Every structure is written in C-alpha cells, then in structure tokens.
Amino acid sequence: MKYIIVLSDGMAGRPLEKLGGKTTLEAADTPNFDRLAEKAEIGLASMVPEGMAPGSDTANLSVMGYDPKIYYTGRSPLEALSIGVDMAADDVSFRCNLVTLTEDGGAYEDQKIIDHSSSEISTEDSTVLLEALKEGLKREGYEFYAGTSYRHLLIWKHGKVLELTAPHDILTKTVGEYLPKDLVLLDMMKKSYEILKDHPINVERKKQGLNPANSAWFWGAGTRPALASFEEKTGKKGVMISAVDLLKGIAVGADMDRIIVEGANGGLHTNYEGKADAAIHALLEDGYDFAYVHVEAPDEMGHMGSVTDKITAIENVDGRVVARITEAMDRSGEDYRLMILPDHPTPICVRTHTSEPVPYMIYDSRKAIDGIHTYNEKEAAKSTCIWKDGYRLIDHLLEC
Structure with a gap:
C-alpha cells in the first residue's frame, strides 16, 4: 500500500460575489477532484488549533501529524533546518x-x-x-x-x-x-x-x-525545533516534495527525505508535472511508502488577491498533479490511498490565511464508497466526517 498527500496550499476560500457566491475552488474546473470525490470520503478538518495563528507552519505540522501545541517553536526555525543552519539552543x-x-x-x-x-x-x-x-x-x-x-x-x-x-x-x-x-x-x-x-x-x-x-x-x-521522526512515528518511509523552505524544513526535522524538483519555485508557473513525476518515481521505483506533494501556488495567488490566477492554480493542481499521479498509480496496479486538502484557507477577500476548517478528501484505490460527487468547501460542510484535532487525520489516512 502506498500513501500520498497532495497539499494544495491555501486552496480553500470564501464565497465571492464576483463568482456568483462561489469560492474559487467551487468555480474552478476540477474534473479529477470530482471524479475521485464520487468514490471518496470527504469531510472537514481543523488544521489550526484554537488560539494559534493560521500559518502554513502550524497547519502543515498538523497535516503531517504533529500537534502544533507540542511541536511548534516558530516558522523560521523550520526554514533554517531546510537551509542547513545549525542553530544553537539560544539562537x-x-x-x-x-x-x-x-x-x-x-x-x-x-x-x-x-x-x-x-x-x-x-x-x-x-x-x-x-x-x-x-x-x-x-x-x-x-x-x-x-x-x-x-x-x-x-x-x-x-x-x-x-x-x-x-x-x-x-x-x-x-x-x-x-x-x-x-x-x-x-x-x-x-x-x-x-x-x-x-x-x-x-x-x-x-x-x-x-x-x-x-x-x-x-x-x-x-527557536530550534525538535520533531519526532516521521518513520518512527508512523512506520512509513516518507518523502517531501516542495519548493518551499518551510516544508523542506519540516521534512528535515522529521528525518524525511526531500526531492528537489528542477523548475519548482513556489509560484503560479511552477513545475507541476515534475512534482507529480517525482512522487510517482519515489513510490513506484525508490521504495517509499508515503509522498507529500506540496503546491504553494493557490496560497500565493490568494495573497495577491487574484481570482483568475487562484482558479488557474487550483486547476493546475487538479489537471497537472492529481491527474498525473492517479493515472500512473492506476497503471501500476499498486494499491494506494490519496488525500487531497489545503492546509488553511487563503480567501481572496482578505488576502491572508484564516482558521476555518478545510475540506479534505481521502480516496482509496481498493474500494469505492458512496461519495458526494463534488469536492469543495460547501459539499465538505455537509459531511459527518469532522476532525476537530486535524493532526489526527493522517493516522486515519494511514490506518488501512
């Protein structure tokens, strides 16, 4: 069994009058999300603990299964790990x-x-x-x-x-x-x-x-963080695929391997296909059990306040990352479980992160459940699958 998370940073949002009351995720053309949603579990998860700032740092720690209330010591120390800075305890x-x-x-x-x-x-x-x-x-x-x-x-x-x-x-x-x-x-x-x-x-x-x-x-x-080993914690050999130092730093702290994809830059015009191919190769050729594919573009476009570009970024995740990964995994015959979600919302109307629960989807290639046919915030809110402690969700992904 292989496990994949596609983290579409900041993908969730709020309804916009410009889009007829739809969010950018609802307005985006996402046939691959929706195809999987017909057979997947969909729900809501709170990735930002109450009382903590809705940063990509706290939220991605939660997605990775690390309770931010225990492990969070600041954003930049995680980036320092990625850059290779050897921080002293009082730095x-x-x-x-x-x-x-x-x-x-x-x-x-x-x-x-x-x-x-x-x-x-x-x-x-x-x-x-x-x-x-x-x-x-x-x-x-x-x-x-x-x-x-x-x-x-x-x-x-x-x-x-x-x-x-x-x-x-x-x-x-x-x-x-x-x-x-x-x-x-x-x-x-x-x-x-x-x-x-x-x-x-x-x-x-x-x-x-x-x-x-x-x-x-x-x-x-x-200050310098101290994360538990991801492999020791989960029993899975994992790899991080991201252009962002924060995510690479979390991987370093968790003793996960990292893959640097040429042309991946954290922006709208990143190498989407390269990230997907890196995950496919890691899972099918290099013996990894788990791949975390992080795409920063929806978050960046949310900060810029660009409705059109955020929709494009979401569609790129759907058509150039998720489609490519699922097609390769299906051809291989390897059983897999795939989770798609943002870490936090980055609504166009406020141009920054917010703390609302995010919509998640877990697809299992071995079985089909009666899904809800569409993956977005509104449909996820109808689900009975609610995770108040979002850092526990990864255990649910890995339990089968």
Whole structure:
C-alpha cells in the first residue's frame, strides 16, 4: 500500500460575489477532484488549533501529524533546518521577506506594503539583493542566509523571540504600527529600504513593470525545533516534495527525505508535472511508502488577491498533479490511498490565511464508497466526517 498527500496550499476560500457566491475552488474546473470525490470520503478538518495563528507552519505540522501545541517553536526555525543552519539552543531565527513598499517619499513608517513577494522575485535576483543587505547591514551577532525567491532568513545569536507581523497580513496597509519594537531590527529594516530601493536590480524590475524588492521585513521568530521522526512515528518511509523552505524544513526535522524538483519555485508557473513525476518515481521505483506533494501556488495567488490566477492554480493542481499521479498509480496496479486538502484557507477577500476548517478528501484505490460527487468547501460542510484535532487525520489516512 502506498500513501500520498497532495497539499494544495491555501486552496480553500470564501464565497465571492464576483463568482456568483462561489469560492474559487467551487468555480474552478476540477474534473479529477470530482471524479475521485464520487468514490471518496470527504469531510472537514481543523488544521489550526484554537488560539494559534493560521500559518502554513502550524497547519502543515498538523497535516503531517504533529500537534502544533507540542511541536511548534516558530516558522523560521523550520526554514533554517531546510537551509542547513545549525542553530544553537539560544539562537533566534526570523523570516526575512524581500517585500515591496510604496516609494511615496516621506518616512519609512508612512509607506504601505503592497506585495509580500515582490512579484514572485526569482531566487537569482533576490540572492543578489540579499548580498547587498549582508554587506550594508553587518552587525555582530546577526547573520543573513539566502533562501528561495523572496523568502530568506536572519539569525540573531543569543536572541529573543519577539512578536512580529507577517507581511501578507497587512497588504495595502501603512506599516508604521506594525514595525518591530526592537530597535536593532527596526533600524535594519529602515536601512534595508535605503540600500534596496535604488539597487540596479530594482531599477530594472520597475522598467519591466515588476514590483521592486525594496525592503527587508522580519517576522516568524522562533527557536530550534525538535520533531519526532516521521518513520518512527508512523512506520512509513516518507518523502517531501516542495519548493518551499518551510516544508523542506519540516521534512528535515522529521528525518524525511526531500526531492528537489528542477523548475519548482513556489509560484503560479511552477513545475507541476515534475512534482507529480517525482512522487510517482519515489513510490513506484525508490521504495517509499508515503509522498507529500506540496503546491504553494493557490496560497500565493490568494495573497495577491487574484481570482483568475487562484482558479488557474487550483486547476493546475487538479489537471497537472492529481491527474498525473492517479493515472500512473492506476497503471501500476499498486494499491494506494490519496488525500487531497489545503492546509488553511487563503480567501481572496482578505488576502491572508484564516482558521476555518478545510475540506479534505481521502480516496482509496481498493474500494469505492458512496461519495458526494463534488469536492469543495460547501459539499465538505455537509459531511459527518469532522476532525476537530486535524493532526489526527493522517493516522486515519494511514490506518488501512
């Protein structure tokens, strides 16, 4: 028996007047989701524990079977694991986004944040900008590390965990009231704006109609995590397939193998087929029992507030990932159980994560149950399958 999770990040949402009261998942053309739904278990699961922020960190830990109330120590430490940073017990890590602020003149505090990803800046360009920050923001006890696209890392040696605001939570808002209280972090953010706003890469980006990556933004503070081994916990040899450092970091912490797919970038134009093929090869050729296929695109498009692009991202997961995996597994004759779900909603109307339960679907190739024919939030809400402790759902997937 093989086990697969296709995690379509932020796929769930809320009804939109523009779509006639439908969510983007309802509006998307998803024939493969719906074909499986006719024979699958569909329900709702709460992946964000009450009282915790609805981040991809807490939610993906839940999907992986790790209770965030026990295992969560912050988002950026998980990314540090992926990058290979060896954190000491009293080190504190921070996510360092390269974001787009307005350039309206006046004080830094008066600018607005208009893009948390700087038009999905490439890793190549953002690494050059990070080198400029490393040089211009040198301070003893603070170290920068390059990540993927706009997602980078700052380590504060012997630091303090601080309450900081995620940039995707304050899109279009004036930044003043959301800035760090810590004077060193605040000073570095202000100086980063002066270093980056006229950098040649950003000058060229603006000529091309792209958002400039003109400021560092620190958030997601935390200390070194300690996850239990996934294989010891579940008895399954697992592999993670993701372009996002957070997910790769969870895999490192859980002693899972990782597959890096060429052309996978966490954006709308990622290598969907490459991710599907990596899962197929891992399960059918390399002896893995479990594959976690993470696709970031629906979440990114939700943050951008693009209805059309979020629908496209969902349709790509359906037609270029799920279809490809199920067709290969069916041809192989190998029995498998497949779970499809988002980690959290990222509704277009708010452009950030929310805590509502997410719709999940579990399909078993060996048996057909009387499903509900359509996979979306509205249909899942009619189900009697409700998981208040979402971190337990993976045990249900793996129990057969």
